Amino acid sequence: MSDIKLFRVGSGKVDELVGTTDTVEKSVQTLFERNLEALLGVRFLASEFVTSNGGRVDTLGLDENGCPVILEYKRASNENVINQGLFYLDWLMDHRKDFQWLVMEKLGKEQAQTVDWSAPRLICIAGDFNRYDDHAVKQIQRNIELIRYRRFGPDLLMLDLLVATSVKAQAAVVSSSQGSEPGLAGSGRYKTISSVMEELDAAMIDRFEALRAYMLALGDDVQETKLQLYIAFKRIKNFACVEFRPTASKILMFVKVDPSSVTLEPGFTRDVSNLGHFGTGDLEITLTKPEDLERAMPLIKLSYENS
Template sequence: MQIYNNNSGRLEEMQEKGFLLEKDMQKLTENNLDSIFGLEFIATEFQLHNLRIDTLAFDNETNSFVIIEYKRGSSYSVIDQAMAYLSLMLNNKAEFVQELCRKRKKFIDTQNIDWSARRIIIIADSFNRHQKDCINFKNLPVELWELKNFGNNIITFNHLKPTSQLESIHIDNEQKKSSDIKPILTYNEEYHLSGKPHIISGLYKDIENFILDLDSNFDIEYKKFYIAFRINRKTFFDIEPYQNFLRLYINLKKGEFSESGFFEDVSNKGHYGNGDYAVKIHNMEQLMKIKLYLEEAYTIKKQILSQS
């Protein structure tokens, strides 16, 4: 990513200053976990057995732990480190949940955590070609982020996404017998729409295209129970595909959105999607009416985020 300084109409490319210490990268990230990644900070320098986790965080949307590691240079193995941390987490679930309980000062049952959605984030000033190729396995829960410092208070976080979809990494039978590690699941559009009637798949594609047309910055993230539409890690809409309908959530709090009773108030009901407004979509006629509300909700959400 090239960054330029506008000097009286003449663009001058800014040179990267870098970070002197990994600790500087860690402190900057931990202070901005929510705004950059949408994560809750749990602990720093969390040590368990012979491993030390730089940053332990929690994703409240997926109800899962996230481990963040920081690197300067590129002389390390992405796969080796990721698997070591995943193994540490899955074989010490109680200790991770205990740390979460300590941070929140309340009891949390280990069974309430979605261990299949755990992931590793590796933040570095740069990655080599081999490291970038490592994340092309379609079921590897590892994210690579480049963090760059250009001076003059200019910082960039760049998410390096897979360039292809290679085969899954499988756990052999002996390894499965010797531990309770479950296969790493891949959530994607096929996972959510497989086996659904054509009308449901068609409704989903229609509403997906409509949301993406609202703003080119929308990203789609496939979670275990729903499909999230997000901008800069902030969720605007969630969709749960079922056999006979789509359930759509608007991520606004009760009272922030005037929808004339068209949506259901789920503020006091348990649900997977984010937000206090939900609606079932059975057919195209319903969808056409809902699109007007989606555009309004998108505008309200943007205004709220700009003021926060």
């Protein structure tokens, strides 16, 4: 599909660095699994996980939103890694307890109780994909990402998000049996983001739509995902998480900007690096009036560029 070239500029000339991909699938898998959180914002859970139907999932993880992630690595150009991944994703949705037990073993009981099943993801990683892969993903109503990688020498790794689909309607997939467990989103302990949005007045809706339009316009790679308790905007990783406070007429947004690098303004920006909150990001931005969006734009863009 697309081709990215990398050049070294120096001494008055330009030299192209030739990108390569590994022919051995396992070496790619090992590289990603050892650095999964830094590369994709996903916490590693298991490698070569054997399913009850005799399959073998390449990598299982939990993303920064607490959603299950299946990673499959494409070795051969004719390998149908997308269909294979969808097969495992369907298995996962039918065996949620197995996944939660794995999370509990690796990350603890609290993490297992708060797994968010509203947006499970399939990430396919390969040296390249073809136009048929691109077309197929766009026809499938699932959360799927195609990520191409290139190595430039021993020290440089490039990731290119080629295609990403996001299905908002999957917020309704949480079953009553899942929601009845203590601590799970949807159990009644917290209102879901869908319920909260029903309480927004016209002015708040207009402010959110303006905010949403700005973030989606930052790039073609921006994805919007409505989770159980907040709305995440991401590229490969989250760059903004949005919540609402209808009674106070506030939109809260958490972005990945170092709070110590900006001048904090009471009532507008706050350092939440040591405070518990939903979503990801150490800088909280509060939007209470339309003009606050313009003030927030440089911070949102910075977070986008860093994600």
